[in-house]
Amino acid sequence: MKAIAIFPERRAVELIEAPAPRLASPTDVCVRILDVGICGTDKELCAFKYGTPPPGNDHLVIGHESLGEVVEVGPAVTRVAIGDLVVPMVRRPCPHAECLACAAGRQDFCSTGDYTERGIKGRHGFMTESVVDDERWMNPLPRALRGVGVLVEPLTIAEKALVQVRLVQQRLPWARAARGAAASGQRAVVLGAGPVGLLGAMALVAAGFETFVYSLGGAASPRARIARDIGVTFVEAEAVEVAALPERVGAIDVVYEATGASRLSFDVLAVLGANGVFVFTGVPGRRAPVEVDTDLLMRNLVLKNQVVLGSVNASRADFEAAIRDLAIFQSRWPEALGALLTGRVPIDDGTELLRDPPAGAIKNVIAVS
Ligand SMILES: [Zn+2]
Ligand SMILES: [Zn+2]
Structure with a gap:
Protein backbone atom coordinates (compact mmCIF):
# COMPACT_ATOMS: atom_id res chain seq x y z
CA MET A 1 0.00 0.00 0.00
CA LYS A 2 1.05 3.59 -0.61
CA ALA A 3 2.41 5.87 2.11
CA ILE A 4 4.22 9.20 2.31
CA ALA A 5 7.34 9.06 4.44
CA ILE A 6 10.30 11.17 5.41
CA PHE A 7 13.81 9.70 5.49
CA PRO A 8 15.59 12.03 7.96
CA GLU A 9 19.08 10.66 7.38
CA ARG A 10 19.09 11.19 3.64
CA ARG A 11 16.71 14.13 3.86
CA ALA A 12 14.11 12.77 1.46
CA VAL A 13 10.30 12.89 1.31
CA GLU A 14 8.92 10.01 -0.77
CA LEU A 15 5.84 8.11 -1.80
CA ILE A 16 6.70 4.57 -0.70
CA GLU A 17 5.22 1.11 -0.83
CA ALA A 18 4.56 -0.10 2.72
CA PRO A 19 3.28 -3.48 3.96
CA ALA A 20 -0.44 -3.50 4.84
CA PRO A 21 -0.89 -3.65 8.64
CA ARG A 22 -2.72 -6.56 10.30
CA LEU A 23 -4.75 -6.79 13.51
CA ALA A 24 -2.41 -7.83 16.34
CA SER A 25 -4.68 -7.81 19.39
CA PRO A 26 -8.38 -8.53 20.07
CA THR A 27 -9.07 -4.82 20.62
CA ASP A 28 -7.36 -3.67 17.41
CA VAL A 29 -9.26 -2.10 14.56
CA CYS A 30 -8.19 -1.59 10.95
CA VAL A 31 -9.02 1.84 9.53
CA ARG A 32 -9.06 2.70 5.84
CA ILE A 33 -7.75 6.26 5.69
CA LEU A 34 -9.95 8.70 3.78
CA ASP A 35 -8.48 12.16 4.36
CA VAL A 36 -5.26 13.47 5.91
CA GLY A 37 -4.77 17.17 6.60
CA ILE A 38 -1.45 18.92 6.19
CA CYS A 39 -0.29 21.48 8.75
CA GLY A 40 2.80 23.40 9.80
CA THR A 41 4.06 20.35 11.70
CA ASP A 42 4.15 18.36 8.44
CA LYS A 43 6.00 21.20 6.72
CA GLU A 44 8.60 21.16 9.50
CA LEU A 45 8.84 17.36 9.34
CA CYS A 46 9.47 17.65 5.59
CA ALA A 47 12.18 20.24 6.33
CA PHE A 48 13.73 17.67 8.75
CA LYS A 49 13.52 20.01 11.74
CA TYR A 50 12.27 17.08 13.85
CA GLY A 51 10.54 13.75 13.28
CA THR A 52 11.59 10.40 14.77
CA PRO A 53 11.11 7.14 12.85
CA PRO A 54 9.87 4.14 14.86
CA PRO A 55 12.71 2.10 16.40
CA GLY A 56 14.57 0.12 13.73
CA ASN A 57 13.15 2.19 10.84
CA ASP A 58 15.00 4.59 8.55
CA HIS A 59 11.76 6.40 7.69
CA LEU A 60 8.67 7.88 9.33
CA VAL A 61 5.27 7.79 7.63
CA ILE A 62 3.89 11.27 8.36
CA GLY A 63 0.30 12.51 8.78
CA HIS A 64 -1.50 13.10 12.08
CA GLU A 65 -4.72 14.94 11.12
CA SER A 66 -6.85 12.13 9.80
CA LEU A 67 -10.28 10.76 9.07
CA GLY A 68 -10.89 7.11 8.29
CA GLU A 69 -13.44 4.35 8.08
CA VAL A 70 -13.33 1.17 10.17
CA VAL A 71 -12.99 -1.83 7.84
CA GLU A 72 -12.05 -4.63 10.26
CA VAL A 73 -12.40 -5.14 14.03
CA GLY A 74 -10.87 -7.60 16.50
CA PRO A 75 -13.19 -9.94 18.45
CA ALA A 76 -13.10 -7.82 21.66
CA VAL A 77 -13.83 -4.45 20.03
CA THR A 78 -16.88 -2.67 21.46
CA ARG A 79 -16.41 1.10 20.90
CA VAL A 80 -16.62 1.07 17.08
CA ALA A 81 -18.07 -1.10 14.32
CA ILE A 82 -17.23 -1.80 10.69
CA GLY A 83 -18.39 1.13 8.56
CA ASP A 84 -17.98 3.75 11.32
CA LEU A 85 -16.13 6.94 10.49
CA VAL A 86 -13.39 7.59 13.04
CA VAL A 87 -10.80 10.20 13.90
CA PRO A 88 -7.80 8.55 15.57
CA MET A 89 -5.92 10.27 18.38
CA VAL A 90 -2.27 11.14 17.81
CA ARG A 91 -0.33 10.86 21.08
CA ARG A 92 0.36 7.62 22.98
CA PRO A 93 1.45 7.48 26.65
CA CYS A 94 5.04 7.18 27.83
CA PRO A 95 6.12 3.89 29.42
CA HIS A 96 7.08 5.33 32.84
CA ALA A 97 5.00 4.32 35.85
CA GLU A 98 5.95 7.57 37.63
CA CYS A 99 4.21 9.66 34.94
CA LEU A 100 0.88 10.23 36.64
CA ALA A 101 -0.53 12.07 33.63
CA CYS A 102 0.00 9.15 31.25
CA ALA A 103 -1.17 6.68 33.90
CA ALA A 104 -4.37 8.72 34.15
CA GLY A 105 -4.93 8.60 30.39
CA ARG A 106 -3.85 12.22 29.99
CA GLN A 107 -0.72 11.78 27.88
CA ASP A 108 -1.39 15.28 26.54
CA PHE A 109 0.10 16.37 29.91
CA CYS A 110 2.94 13.78 29.84
CA SER A 111 5.65 14.96 32.21
CA THR A 112 8.58 12.83 31.00
CA GLY A 113 8.51 13.80 27.32
CA ASP A 114 8.83 10.14 26.35
CA TYR A 115 5.36 9.94 24.79
CA THR A 116 5.09 8.90 21.15
CA GLU A 117 2.99 10.54 18.45
CA ARG A 118 1.73 8.94 15.26
CA GLY A 119 3.27 10.64 12.28
CA ILE A 120 5.64 12.78 14.38
CA LYS A 121 7.58 10.94 17.07
CA GLY A 122 8.40 7.24 17.16
CA ARG A 123 5.29 5.90 15.39
CA HIS A 124 4.18 5.85 11.78
CA GLY A 125 1.38 8.25 10.91
CA PHE A 126 -1.78 8.24 8.85
CA MET A 127 -0.62 9.37 5.38
CA THR A 128 -1.17 5.86 4.07
CA GLU A 129 -3.98 3.65 2.85
CA SER A 130 -4.78 1.85 6.08
CA VAL A 131 -3.66 1.71 9.72
CA VAL A 132 -4.21 -0.64 12.62
CA ASP A 133 -4.55 0.64 16.17
CA ASP A 134 -6.31 -0.09 19.43
CA GLU A 135 -9.97 0.91 19.56
CA ARG A 136 -9.34 3.19 22.54
CA TRP A 137 -7.61 5.70 20.25
CA MET A 138 -10.62 5.93 17.93
CA ASN A 139 -13.25 8.67 18.08
CA PRO A 140 -16.45 7.90 16.14
CA LEU A 141 -17.65 10.69 13.85
CA PRO A 142 -21.21 11.18 12.53
CA ARG A 143 -21.55 10.42 8.78
CA ALA A 144 -22.87 13.95 8.19
CA LEU A 145 -19.38 15.27 9.01
CA ARG A 146 -17.61 13.14 6.35
CA GLY A 147 -16.60 16.22 4.31
CA VAL A 148 -15.07 18.18 7.21
CA GLY A 149 -14.05 15.47 9.70
CA VAL A 150 -10.39 15.98 8.86
CA LEU A 151 -10.67 19.28 10.77
CA VAL A 152 -11.37 17.52 14.08
CA GLU A 153 -7.71 17.08 15.08
CA SER A 311 -1.47 24.16 25.72
CA VAL A 312 -0.45 21.23 23.52
CA ASN A 313 -2.09 18.11 22.14
CA ALA A 314 -5.52 17.01 23.37
CA SER A 315 -7.37 14.41 25.42
CA ARG A 316 -10.19 12.11 24.39
CA ALA A 317 -12.69 14.59 25.89
CA ASP A 318 -11.23 17.32 23.66
CA PHE A 319 -11.72 15.12 20.57
CA GLU A 320 -15.31 14.49 21.61
CA ALA A 321 -15.85 18.23 22.15
CA ALA A 322 -14.32 18.95 18.73
CA ILE A 323 -16.70 16.49 17.06
CA ARG A 324 -19.68 18.09 18.82
CA ASP A 325 -18.51 21.59 17.91
CA LEU A 326 -17.80 20.65 14.30
CA ALA A 327 -21.45 19.61 13.94
CA ILE A 328 -22.47 23.01 15.36
CA PHE A 329 -20.12 24.85 12.98
CA GLN A 330 -21.46 22.80 10.06
CA SER A 331 -25.04 23.80 10.81
CA ARG A 332 -24.26 27.46 11.62
CA TRP A 333 -21.61 28.24 9.01
CA PRO A 334 -21.47 25.49 6.35
CA GLU A 335 -19.82 27.74 3.76
CA ALA A 336 -17.19 29.23 6.06
CA LEU A 337 -16.32 25.80 7.41
CA GLY A 338 -15.99 24.35 3.91
CA ALA A 339 -13.90 27.34 2.82
CA LEU A 340 -11.16 26.26 5.26
CA LEU A 341 -10.48 23.28 2.99
CA THR A 342 -8.71 24.90 0.06
CA GLY A 343 -6.85 22.02 -1.58
CA ARG A 344 -7.44 18.31 -2.10
CA VAL A 345 -5.10 15.98 -3.96
CA PRO A 346 -4.70 12.19 -4.30
CA ILE A 347 -1.86 10.56 -2.38
CA ASP A 348 0.16 10.21 -5.61
CA ASP A 349 0.44 14.01 -5.71
CA GLY A 350 1.01 14.36 -1.95
CA THR A 351 4.78 14.84 -1.98
CA GLU A 352 4.38 17.61 -4.56
CA LEU A 353 1.75 19.35 -2.38
CA LEU A 354 3.99 19.05 0.69
CA ARG A 355 6.96 20.48 -1.18
CA ASP A 356 5.15 23.30 -2.92
CA PRO A 357 1.79 24.26 -1.34
CA PRO A 358 -0.23 26.76 -3.39
CA ALA A 359 -0.01 30.36 -2.16
CA GLY A 360 -2.96 31.47 -0.01
CA ALA A 361 -4.01 27.92 0.84
CA ILE A 362 -5.65 27.46 4.24
CA LYS A 363 -6.01 23.69 4.84
CA ASN A 364 -4.73 21.26 2.23
CA VAL A 365 -5.90 17.66 2.37
CA ILE A 366 -4.59 14.44 0.90
CA ALA A 367 -7.58 12.40 -0.21
CA VAL A 368 -6.14 8.94 0.30
CA SER A 369 -9.26 7.02 -0.68
ZN1 LIG B 1 -1.36 19.35 12.64
ZN1 LIG C 1 4.07 10.31 30.34
Whole structure:
Protein backbone atom coordinates (compact mmCIF):
# COMPACT_ATOMS: atom_id res chain seq x y z
CA MET A 1 0.00 0.00 0.00
CA LYS A 2 1.05 3.59 -0.61
CA ALA A 3 2.41 5.87 2.11
CA ILE A 4 4.22 9.20 2.31
CA ALA A 5 7.34 9.06 4.44
CA ILE A 6 10.30 11.17 5.41
CA PHE A 7 13.81 9.70 5.49
CA PRO A 8 15.59 12.03 7.96
CA GLU A 9 19.08 10.66 7.38
CA ARG A 10 19.09 11.19 3.64
CA ARG A 11 16.71 14.13 3.86
CA ALA A 12 14.11 12.77 1.46
CA VAL A 13 10.30 12.89 1.31
CA GLU A 14 8.92 10.01 -0.77
CA LEU A 15 5.84 8.11 -1.80
CA ILE A 16 6.70 4.57 -0.70
CA GLU A 17 5.22 1.11 -0.83
CA ALA A 18 4.56 -0.10 2.72
CA PRO A 19 3.28 -3.48 3.96
CA ALA A 20 -0.44 -3.50 4.84
CA PRO A 21 -0.89 -3.65 8.64
CA ARG A 22 -2.72 -6.56 10.30
CA LEU A 23 -4.75 -6.79 13.51
CA ALA A 24 -2.41 -7.83 16.34
CA SER A 25 -4.68 -7.81 19.39
CA PRO A 26 -8.38 -8.53 20.07
CA THR A 27 -9.07 -4.82 20.62
CA ASP A 28 -7.36 -3.67 17.41
CA VAL A 29 -9.26 -2.10 14.56
CA CYS A 30 -8.19 -1.59 10.95
CA VAL A 31 -9.02 1.84 9.53
CA ARG A 32 -9.06 2.70 5.84
CA ILE A 33 -7.75 6.26 5.69
CA LEU A 34 -9.95 8.70 3.78
CA ASP A 35 -8.48 12.16 4.36
CA VAL A 36 -5.26 13.47 5.91
CA GLY A 37 -4.77 17.17 6.60
CA ILE A 38 -1.45 18.92 6.19
CA CYS A 39 -0.29 21.48 8.75
CA GLY A 40 2.80 23.40 9.80
CA THR A 41 4.06 20.35 11.70
CA ASP A 42 4.15 18.36 8.44
CA LYS A 43 6.00 21.20 6.72
CA GLU A 44 8.60 21.16 9.50
CA LEU A 45 8.84 17.36 9.34
CA CYS A 46 9.47 17.65 5.59
CA ALA A 47 12.18 20.24 6.33
CA PHE A 48 13.73 17.67 8.75
CA LYS A 49 13.52 20.01 11.74
CA TYR A 50 12.27 17.08 13.85
CA GLY A 51 10.54 13.75 13.28
CA THR A 52 11.59 10.40 14.77
CA PRO A 53 11.11 7.14 12.85
CA PRO A 54 9.87 4.14 14.86
CA PRO A 55 12.71 2.10 16.40
CA GLY A 56 14.57 0.12 13.73
CA ASN A 57 13.15 2.19 10.84
CA ASP A 58 15.00 4.59 8.55
CA HIS A 59 11.76 6.40 7.69
CA LEU A 60 8.67 7.88 9.33
CA VAL A 61 5.27 7.79 7.63
CA ILE A 62 3.89 11.27 8.36
CA GLY A 63 0.30 12.51 8.78
CA HIS A 64 -1.50 13.10 12.08
CA GLU A 65 -4.72 14.94 11.12
CA SER A 66 -6.85 12.13 9.80
CA LEU A 67 -10.28 10.76 9.07
CA GLY A 68 -10.89 7.11 8.29
CA GLU A 69 -13.44 4.35 8.08
CA VAL A 70 -13.33 1.17 10.17
CA VAL A 71 -12.99 -1.83 7.84
CA GLU A 72 -12.05 -4.63 10.26
CA VAL A 73 -12.40 -5.14 14.03
CA GLY A 74 -10.87 -7.60 16.50
CA PRO A 75 -13.19 -9.94 18.45
CA ALA A 76 -13.10 -7.82 21.66
CA VAL A 77 -13.83 -4.45 20.03
CA THR A 78 -16.88 -2.67 21.46
CA ARG A 79 -16.41 1.10 20.90
CA VAL A 80 -16.62 1.07 17.08
CA ALA A 81 -18.07 -1.10 14.32
CA ILE A 82 -17.23 -1.80 10.69
CA GLY A 83 -18.39 1.13 8.56
CA ASP A 84 -17.98 3.75 11.32
CA LEU A 85 -16.13 6.94 10.49
CA VAL A 86 -13.39 7.59 13.04
CA VAL A 87 -10.80 10.20 13.90
CA PRO A 88 -7.80 8.55 15.57
CA MET A 89 -5.92 10.27 18.38
CA VAL A 90 -2.27 11.14 17.81
CA ARG A 91 -0.33 10.86 21.08
CA ARG A 92 0.36 7.62 22.98
CA PRO A 93 1.45 7.48 26.65
CA CYS A 94 5.04 7.18 27.83
CA PRO A 95 6.12 3.89 29.42
CA HIS A 96 7.08 5.33 32.84
CA ALA A 97 5.00 4.32 35.85
CA GLU A 98 5.95 7.57 37.63
CA CYS A 99 4.21 9.66 34.94
CA LEU A 100 0.88 10.23 36.64
CA ALA A 101 -0.53 12.07 33.63
CA CYS A 102 0.00 9.15 31.25
CA ALA A 103 -1.17 6.68 33.90
CA ALA A 104 -4.37 8.72 34.15
CA GLY A 105 -4.93 8.60 30.39
CA ARG A 106 -3.85 12.22 29.99
CA GLN A 107 -0.72 11.78 27.88
CA ASP A 108 -1.39 15.28 26.54
CA PHE A 109 0.10 16.37 29.91
CA CYS A 110 2.94 13.78 29.84
CA SER A 111 5.65 14.96 32.21
CA THR A 112 8.58 12.83 31.00
CA GLY A 113 8.51 13.80 27.32
CA ASP A 114 8.83 10.14 26.35
CA TYR A 115 5.36 9.94 24.79
CA THR A 116 5.09 8.90 21.15
CA GLU A 117 2.99 10.54 18.45
CA ARG A 118 1.73 8.94 15.26
CA GLY A 119 3.27 10.64 12.28
CA ILE A 120 5.64 12.78 14.38
CA LYS A 121 7.58 10.94 17.07
CA GLY A 122 8.40 7.24 17.16
CA ARG A 123 5.29 5.90 15.39
CA HIS A 124 4.18 5.85 11.78
CA GLY A 125 1.38 8.25 10.91
CA PHE A 126 -1.78 8.24 8.85
CA MET A 127 -0.62 9.37 5.38
CA THR A 128 -1.17 5.86 4.07
CA GLU A 129 -3.98 3.65 2.85
CA SER A 130 -4.78 1.85 6.08
CA VAL A 131 -3.66 1.71 9.72
CA VAL A 132 -4.21 -0.64 12.62
CA ASP A 133 -4.55 0.64 16.17
CA ASP A 134 -6.31 -0.09 19.43
CA GLU A 135 -9.97 0.91 19.56
CA ARG A 136 -9.34 3.19 22.54
CA TRP A 137 -7.61 5.70 20.25
CA MET A 138 -10.62 5.93 17.93
CA ASN A 139 -13.25 8.67 18.08
CA PRO A 140 -16.45 7.90 16.14
CA LEU A 141 -17.65 10.69 13.85
CA PRO A 142 -21.21 11.18 12.53
CA ARG A 143 -21.55 10.42 8.78
CA ALA A 144 -22.87 13.95 8.19
CA LEU A 145 -19.38 15.27 9.01
CA ARG A 146 -17.61 13.14 6.35
CA GLY A 147 -16.60 16.22 4.31
CA VAL A 148 -15.07 18.18 7.21
CA GLY A 149 -14.05 15.47 9.70
CA VAL A 150 -10.39 15.98 8.86
CA LEU A 151 -10.67 19.28 10.77
CA VAL A 152 -11.37 17.52 14.08
CA GLU A 153 -7.71 17.08 15.08
CA PRO A 154 -6.68 20.72 14.51
CA LEU A 155 -9.87 21.81 16.31
CA THR A 156 -8.90 19.78 19.40
CA ILE A 157 -6.14 22.35 20.04
CA ALA A 158 -8.79 25.01 20.62
CA GLU A 159 -11.03 22.66 22.59
CA LYS A 160 -8.27 21.86 25.07
CA ALA A 161 -7.37 25.55 25.30
CA LEU A 162 -11.00 26.47 26.01
CA VAL A 163 -11.16 23.93 28.83
CA GLN A 164 -8.08 25.57 30.36
CA VAL A 165 -9.67 29.02 30.02
CA ARG A 166 -12.84 27.81 31.75
CA LEU A 167 -10.82 26.25 34.56
CA VAL A 168 -8.87 29.48 35.08
CA GLN A 169 -12.04 31.54 35.00
CA GLN A 170 -13.51 29.50 37.82
CA ARG A 171 -11.58 31.93 40.01
CA LEU A 172 -14.01 34.60 38.71
CA PRO A 173 -17.30 33.19 39.97
CA TRP A 174 -19.23 36.13 38.52
CA ALA A 175 -18.03 35.31 34.97
CA ARG A 176 -20.68 33.31 33.16
CA ALA A 177 -18.13 31.21 31.28
CA ALA A 178 -16.81 29.98 34.60
CA ARG A 179 -20.23 28.49 35.32
CA GLY A 180 -20.34 26.67 31.98
CA ALA A 181 -22.76 29.24 30.53
CA ALA A 182 -22.12 31.22 27.37
CA ALA A 183 -19.20 33.59 27.71
CA SER A 184 -21.30 36.55 26.61
CA GLY A 185 -19.86 39.91 27.50
CA GLN A 186 -16.32 38.53 27.24
CA ARG A 187 -13.92 39.46 24.48
CA ALA A 188 -11.45 37.08 22.90
CA VAL A 189 -8.67 37.93 20.47
CA VAL A 190 -7.31 35.20 18.19
CA LEU A 191 -3.81 35.79 16.88
CA GLY A 192 -3.45 34.41 13.37
CA ALA A 193 -5.93 33.35 10.69
CA GLY A 194 -4.56 29.95 9.73
CA PRO A 195 -6.67 26.82 10.25
CA VAL A 196 -5.86 26.65 13.98
CA GLY A 197 -6.74 30.33 14.43
CA LEU A 198 -9.96 30.23 12.41
CA LEU A 199 -11.15 26.98 14.02
CA GLY A 200 -10.31 28.52 17.40
CA ALA A 201 -12.33 31.60 16.46
CA MET A 202 -15.31 29.38 15.58
CA ALA A 203 -15.03 27.60 18.93
CA LEU A 204 -14.83 30.92 20.80
CA VAL A 205 -17.86 32.32 18.96
CA ALA A 206 -19.79 29.12 19.66
CA ALA A 207 -18.83 29.47 23.34
CA GLY A 208 -20.32 32.97 23.41
CA PHE A 209 -17.22 35.18 23.22
CA GLU A 210 -17.25 38.39 21.23
CA THR A 211 -14.34 37.36 19.03
CA PHE A 212 -11.70 39.25 17.06
CA VAL A 213 -9.06 37.82 14.73
CA TYR A 214 -5.84 39.83 14.54
CA SER A 215 -3.86 38.84 11.48
CA LEU A 216 -1.87 39.90 8.47
CA GLY A 217 -3.33 39.24 5.05
CA GLY A 218 -5.73 42.10 4.50
CA ALA A 219 -9.46 42.57 4.96
CA ALA A 220 -10.20 41.32 1.41
CA SER A 221 -8.48 37.95 1.88
CA PRO A 222 -10.47 34.68 1.96
CA ARG A 223 -9.36 34.26 5.60
CA ALA A 224 -10.86 37.62 6.52
CA ARG A 225 -14.07 36.68 4.69
CA ILE A 226 -14.33 33.44 6.70
CA ALA A 227 -13.84 35.44 9.89
CA ARG A 228 -16.62 37.87 8.97
CA ASP A 229 -18.93 35.01 7.92
CA ILE A 230 -18.75 33.53 11.41
CA GLY A 231 -19.44 36.86 13.10
CA VAL A 232 -15.85 37.69 13.98
CA THR A 233 -14.26 41.10 13.55
CA PHE A 234 -11.12 40.80 11.44
CA VAL A 235 -8.53 43.32 12.62
CA GLU A 236 -5.83 43.94 10.03
CA ALA A 237 -2.41 43.77 11.62
CA GLU A 238 -1.11 45.97 8.80
CA ALA A 239 -3.52 48.75 9.80
CA VAL A 240 -3.86 48.44 13.59
CA GLU A 241 -0.82 48.40 15.84
CA VAL A 242 -0.82 46.06 18.81
CA ALA A 243 -0.80 49.04 21.18
CA ALA A 244 -4.08 50.21 19.62
CA LEU A 245 -5.81 46.83 20.02
CA PRO A 246 -7.58 47.57 23.35
CA GLU A 247 -8.98 50.75 21.82
CA ARG A 248 -10.29 48.75 18.86
CA VAL A 249 -11.47 45.69 20.82
CA GLY A 250 -12.16 46.85 24.38
CA ALA A 251 -10.75 45.07 27.42
CA ILE A 252 -9.31 41.74 26.25
CA ASP A 253 -10.43 38.82 28.44
CA VAL A 254 -8.82 35.98 26.46
CA VAL A 255 -6.05 35.77 23.88
CA TYR A 256 -5.81 32.56 21.81
CA GLU A 257 -2.41 32.59 20.15
CA ALA A 258 -2.20 30.60 16.90
CA THR A 259 0.75 32.08 15.06
CA GLY A 260 3.92 30.72 16.65
CA ALA A 261 5.25 34.29 16.44
CA SER A 262 6.82 35.10 19.82
CA ARG A 263 7.51 38.79 19.23
CA LEU A 264 3.89 39.50 18.28
CA SER A 265 2.61 37.34 21.14
CA PHE A 266 4.58 39.12 23.84
CA ASP A 267 3.52 42.48 22.39
CA VAL A 268 -0.11 41.38 22.69
CA LEU A 269 0.47 39.99 26.19
CA ALA A 270 1.32 43.55 27.18
CA VAL A 271 -2.21 44.71 26.26
CA LEU A 272 -4.13 41.81 27.87
CA GLY A 273 -6.97 43.07 30.07
CA ALA A 274 -7.58 42.75 33.80
CA ASN A 275 -8.14 39.12 34.94
CA GLY A 276 -7.26 38.07 31.40
CA VAL A 277 -6.01 34.67 30.21
CA PHE A 278 -3.40 34.32 27.48
CA VAL A 279 -3.15 30.89 25.85
CA PHE A 280 -0.09 30.03 23.78
CA THR A 281 -0.52 27.20 21.24
CA GLY A 282 2.19 27.99 18.66
CA VAL A 283 5.71 26.62 18.68
CA PRO A 284 8.13 29.25 17.42
CA GLY A 285 11.25 28.43 15.46
CA ARG A 286 14.45 29.54 17.14
CA ARG A 287 15.45 32.97 15.96
CA ALA A 288 17.61 35.66 17.52
CA PRO A 289 16.40 36.77 20.97
CA VAL A 290 14.16 39.85 21.05
CA GLU A 291 13.87 42.41 23.81
CA VAL A 292 10.69 42.44 25.89
CA ASP A 293 9.67 44.90 28.60
CA THR A 294 9.78 42.47 31.51
CA ASP A 295 8.93 45.14 34.10
CA LEU A 296 5.75 46.03 32.25
CA LEU A 297 4.71 42.39 31.78
CA MET A 298 5.38 41.51 35.41
CA ARG A 299 3.54 44.60 36.68
CA ASN A 300 0.55 43.71 34.50
CA LEU A 301 0.55 40.05 35.55
CA VAL A 302 0.42 41.04 39.22
CA LEU A 303 -1.71 44.16 39.18
CA LYS A 304 -4.20 42.72 36.66
CA ASN A 305 -4.40 39.15 38.03
CA GLN A 306 -3.43 37.73 34.64
CA VAL A 307 -2.75 34.10 33.74
CA VAL A 308 -0.49 32.92 30.92
CA LEU A 309 -0.58 29.28 29.91
CA GLY A 310 0.58 26.99 27.15
CA SER A 311 -1.47 24.16 25.72
CA VAL A 312 -0.45 21.23 23.52
CA ASN A 313 -2.09 18.11 22.14
CA ALA A 314 -5.52 17.01 23.37
CA SER A 315 -7.37 14.41 25.42
CA ARG A 316 -10.19 12.11 24.39
CA ALA A 317 -12.69 14.59 25.89
CA ASP A 318 -11.23 17.32 23.66
CA PHE A 319 -11.72 15.12 20.57
CA GLU A 320 -15.31 14.49 21.61
CA ALA A 321 -15.85 18.23 22.15
CA ALA A 322 -14.32 18.95 18.73
CA ILE A 323 -16.70 16.49 17.06
CA ARG A 324 -19.68 18.09 18.82
CA ASP A 325 -18.51 21.59 17.91
CA LEU A 326 -17.80 20.65 14.30
CA ALA A 327 -21.45 19.61 13.94
CA ILE A 328 -22.47 23.01 15.36
CA PHE A 329 -20.12 24.85 12.98
CA GLN A 330 -21.46 22.80 10.06
CA SER A 331 -25.04 23.80 10.81
CA ARG A 332 -24.26 27.46 11.62
CA TRP A 333 -21.61 28.24 9.01
CA PRO A 334 -21.47 25.49 6.35
CA GLU A 335 -19.82 27.74 3.76
CA ALA A 336 -17.19 29.23 6.06
CA LEU A 337 -16.32 25.80 7.41
CA GLY A 338 -15.99 24.35 3.91
CA ALA A 339 -13.90 27.34 2.82
CA LEU A 340 -11.16 26.26 5.26
CA LEU A 341 -10.48 23.28 2.99
CA THR A 342 -8.71 24.90 0.06
CA GLY A 343 -6.85 22.02 -1.58
CA ARG A 344 -7.44 18.31 -2.10
CA VAL A 345 -5.10 15.98 -3.96
CA PRO A 346 -4.70 12.19 -4.30
CA ILE A 347 -1.86 10.56 -2.38
CA ASP A 348 0.16 10.21 -5.61
CA ASP A 349 0.44 14.01 -5.71
CA GLY A 350 1.01 14.36 -1.95
CA THR A 351 4.78 14.84 -1.98
CA GLU A 352 4.38 17.61 -4.56
CA LEU A 353 1.75 19.35 -2.38
CA LEU A 354 3.99 19.05 0.69
CA ARG A 355 6.96 20.48 -1.18
CA ASP A 356 5.15 23.30 -2.92
CA PRO A 357 1.79 24.26 -1.34
CA PRO A 358 -0.23 26.76 -3.39
CA ALA A 359 -0.01 30.36 -2.16
CA GLY A 360 -2.96 31.47 -0.01
CA ALA A 361 -4.01 27.92 0.84
CA ILE A 362 -5.65 27.46 4.24
CA LYS A 363 -6.01 23.69 4.84
CA ASN A 364 -4.73 21.26 2.23
CA VAL A 365 -5.90 17.66 2.37
CA ILE A 366 -4.59 14.44 0.90
CA ALA A 367 -7.58 12.40 -0.21
CA VAL A 368 -6.14 8.94 0.30
CA SER A 369 -9.26 7.02 -0.68
ZN1 LIG B 1 -1.36 19.35 12.64
ZN1 LIG C 1 4.07 10.31 30.34
